[in-house]
Amino acid sequence: MPSIVSPRAGFTNRWTPCQRKLRGYPLTFPVAAAQVGLVGDETARGVTPHRGKSALGKVTAVSGLRRKKTPLPPGKYRMGGKHFKNDDAFIRTAVRDVKRLERLAGLNPQSRLLDWGCGAGRLAVGIREHYKDHRIEDYHGVDVQPDLIDWARTNLTAPGFRFTCVDVANERYNPAGLPDRTIAADPGTVDVLYAYSVFSHMNDDDTAAYLALIGQALSEQGKAFVTCFVEEGVSAWEENPEGYGPLEWKGRLHCTRFERRHFEDLVAGGGLAVDRFVYGRETDGQSLYVLRRA
Numbered sequence: 001m002p003s004i005v006s007p008r009a010g011f012t013n014r015w016t017p018c019q020r021k022l023r024g025y026p027l028t029f030p031v032a033a034a035q036v037g038l039v040g041d042e043t044a045r046g047v048t049p050h051r052g053k054s055a056l057g058k059v060t061a062v063s064g065l066r067r068k069k070t071p072l073p074p075g076k077y078r079m080g081g082k083h084f085k086n087d088d089a090f091i092r093t094a095v096r097d098v099k100r101l102e103r104l105a106g107l108n109p110q111s112r113l114l115d116w117g118c119g120a121g122r123l124a125v126g127i128r129e130h131y132k133d134h135r136i137e138d139y140h141g142v143d144v145q146p147d148l149i150d151w152a153r154t155n156l157t158a159p160g161f162r163f164t165c166v167d168v169a170n171e172r173y174n175p176a177g178l179p180d181r182t183i184a185a186d187p188g189t190v191d192v193l194y195a196y197s198v199f200s201h202m203n204d205d206d207t208a209a210y211l212a213l214i215g216q217a218l219s220e221q222g223k224a225f226v227t228c229f230v231e232e233g234v235s236a237w238e239e240n241p242e243g244y245g246p247l248e249w250k251g252r253l254h255c256t257r258f259e260r261r262h263f264e265d266l267v268a269g270g271g272l273a274v275d276r277f278v279y280g281r282e283t284d285g286q287s288l289y290v291l292r293r294a
């Protein structure tokens, strides 16, 4: 039975001007922001050095020495808004998501994990921090931005970790990319796919095509953990909807929002089924889907 957490009746994901002022701090989000926010996608300025000292409590107290050895990307390569310039928040969300992948998608040290739209490897940092051997069987980070992948390759490649840059088009992140689509995975080879804030920056046609590629790539028991903006009673797909969410959306595909039924039709069209849906608790009010093969 899929587990569905639905939006409150009549609720629309709108922010008051006051809430928007406080953007980047999702605890102000009207629904239930149990999460530290992630993908406001503001361009970083400068570099946030990694100091190896933090207020992460247990996680980093245990791994204090280890943390010094886990390189963190400079601020300009961190996707996800101002709060990610803070090393603690960056690592904390990464470790938190590794734990959520364990709980909701069955991630374990033997897993083959595809981090699709990995940025500079935030989740890879979480894997290194969380697991005893600092690795899993196969972590594969894939992204369209060469600078970010170069950084990740240079700093995070290790046994069990690899990164691939795919030159495919995305109007926001790689507008001059090729029209082809790939997620750089062979059919049936991915146990866990993580796509955090990737469909929140994607056109409708690409979304349908990539969901189908995800459906093919998952192993029999595989799960995909994806976030996106979905609402009821809105257009099927909309770019930068005015007055919606915590930010003033700027530029191509800053925020892409789907009508819930439409998104779930695309999911079904991709040979996938909804295992779990949690409305509005992810970064900037995105919803979480856990998907499995239909």
Ligand SMILES: C[S@@+](CC[C@H](N)C(=O)[O-])C[C@H]1O[C@@H](n2cnc3c(N)ncnc32)[C@H](O)[C@@H]1O
Pocket: 038, 039, 041, 079, 080, 116, 117, 118, 119, 120, 122, 123, 142, 143, 144, 145, 166, 168, 169, 170, 173, 195, 196, 197, 198, 201
């Ligand atoms: C908002 S960032 C999220 C980064 C990362 N998932 C995280 O949570 O830290 C979205 C990422 O998706 C990547 N992306 C967009 N379209 C893509 C595609 N077709 N294939 C691979 N990566 C893509 C972007 O380059 C960007 O790094």
